[in-house]
Amino acid sequence: MTLPGSILPLKLIDLTYAVDGQKLVQNLTLEFTQGPKTLILGPNGAGKSLTLRMAHGLLKPTSGQVQWQQRHPQRHQAMVFQRPVMLRRSAAANIDYALGLKGLGKAEAAELRNEVLAKTGLSGIATRPARVLSIGEQQRLAIARAWALRPQVLFLDEPTASLDPKATRAIEDLIETIHAAGTKIIMSTHDMGQAKRLADEIIFLNQGVLSERTAASDFFTSPHSAEGRAFLEGELLL
Numbered sequence: 001m002t003l004p005g006s007i008l009p010l011k012l013i014d015l016t017y018a019v020d021g022q023k024l025v026q027n028l029t030l031e032f033t034q035g036p037k038t039l040i041l042g043p044n045g046a047g048k049s050l051t052l053r054m055a056h057g058l059l060k061p062t063s064g065q066v067q068w069q070q071r072h073p074q075r076h077q078a079m080v081f082q083r084p085v086m087l088r089r090s091a092a093a094n095i096d097y098a099l100g101l102k103g104l105g106k107a108e109a110a111e112l113r114n115e116v117l118a119k120t121g122l123s124g125i126a127t128r129p130a131r132v133l134s135i136g137e138q139q140r141l142a143i144a145r146a147w148a149l150r151p152q153v154l155f156l157d158e159p160t161a162s163l164d165p166k167a168t169r170a171i172e173d174l175i176e177t178i179h180a181a182g183t184k185i186i187m188s189t190h191d192m193g194q195a196k197r198l199a200d201e202i203i204f205l206n207q208g209v210l211s212e213r214t215a216a217s218d219f220f221t222s223p224h225s226a227e228g229r230a231f232l233e234g235e236l237l238l
């Protein structure tokens with residue numbers, strides 16, 4: 001489905017990423033449409049981060065194409081990384097900086113920043129230096145900063161990998177809120193429990209290759225691939 005003005009669907013066409021001749025992502029073809037929360041699941045080293053980085057435009061594929069529906073997708077999509085990257089200034093100023101880069105005036109930026117701080121439960125720590133916040137708060141701030149840009153698509157690369165269960169839950173709730181507000185979620189994780197809690201559909205990667213793409217309701221009861229099955233049964237995929 002294509003909505004007017006939407007940068008979706010996003011098509012990854014026969015993407016390969018190779019280093020020194022070694023294919024770390026191999027002939028990956030996927031289409032992402034508006035709607036479901038898409039979780040890219042797979043063991044460490046499966047190629048999840050590389051795939052997200054190529055889709056986001058941070059990394060150029062060795063071969064293949066990344067195609068968006070619109071010509072200037074960068075303004076309408078954002079990415080959050082495993083480790084939050086904060087500027088040496090207050091939490092609020094971190095968001096203001098991102099909004100300034102997008103060309104927003106001060107007053108408009110302040111209004112949007114206050115709204116997003118409130119929605120993410122961060123208003124109380126807005127004036128603190130971002131780098132003294134706990135890692136969980138920093139990650140919430142990183143997501144708030146990305147959300148303030150009103151992206152149509154939000155890529156999240158293992159956003160809770162360094163967090164404890166309580167902070168993880170706060171981030172998962174936030175992701176649900178952002179999705180409910182209309183942003184397409186494309187997120188990687190190696191955590192099966194998290195995929196169960198969040199996913200509408202699963203893309204299972206193993207060793208840089210797509211094993212299967214399955215509705216989450218089916219994946220956790222009857223995965224289609226041997227790799228997916230082994231992962232669910234807790235076998236180590238080597």
Ligand SMILES: Nc1ncnc2c1ncn2[C@@H]1O[C@H](COP(=O)(O)OP(=O)(O)OP(=O)(O)O)[C@@H](O)[C@H]1O
Pocket residue numbers: 019024042043044045046047048049050051158188190
């Ligand atoms: N620039 C690079 N040079 C060489 N190898 C790389 C490079 N970038 C990634 N790799 C390797 O490619 C493989 C896939 O990496 P990627 O980060 O995409 O995995 P992942 O599925 O996100 O894993 P994790 O869950 O550990 O983050 C890994 O084995 C990694 O070491």
